[in-house]
Amino acid sequence: MSRWAVGAAVVALVVSGCAATGPVPTGPAPAAVNATDVAWLQLVVPMTENALAAARLAPDHAASPLVRSAAADCADRHDRLLARLRAARDRAGLPASDVHSGHRMPGMVTAADLVALRGDHGVAFDRRLVALLRAHAAQLVVLARGEQASGADAGTRELARDVGAEGAREGEVLAKTA
Helix, strand or coil, rough: CHHHHHHHHHHHHHHHHCCCCCCCCCCCCCCCCCHHHHHHHHHHHHHHHHHHHCCHHHHEEECCCHHHHHHHHHHHHHHHHHHHHHHHHHHCCCCCCCCCCCCCCCCCCHHHHHHHHHCCHHHHHHHHHHHHHHHHHHHHHHHHHHHHHHHHHHHHHHHHHHHHHHHHHHHHHHHHCC
16 A cells, blocks of 8 residues: 555544544644644544543453553553653644544544443453453554654654554553453
């Protein structure tokens, strides 16, 4: 697949299911930032925030020590990534608001998912959390590839490389909980 096609796929994925009425950048974006960089940041920041919120429920809800350990590891890593993602979003002049709020997208832990997780305990919680975090991890890898292929900002592409590597690692850790 060509670089252009991957970039178009990332932007299409972000835009599909999303109204075009979301907030626009609050100020002039750096000249090196393109639409792929913007779309990637506007999606990956809330994806990571929501996955982090889900993982943080594990200590009080999970039955399996493996799930609790994997969730704690994911939460620690997401905390560190989130600081970098937010800094990149701010550097690009993008608003802190979630332009995807309420949208059902691949890999996105939704508000409804979080409500369901809060109501689950034990094995049911473990299954739901692991499924959500695995989908999140897999989608991070896909989105990171698109950003790396078509993003213009070198710093954002580098961050995408790290996010994709983290998604792959997270998927491996979560696979061990099954």
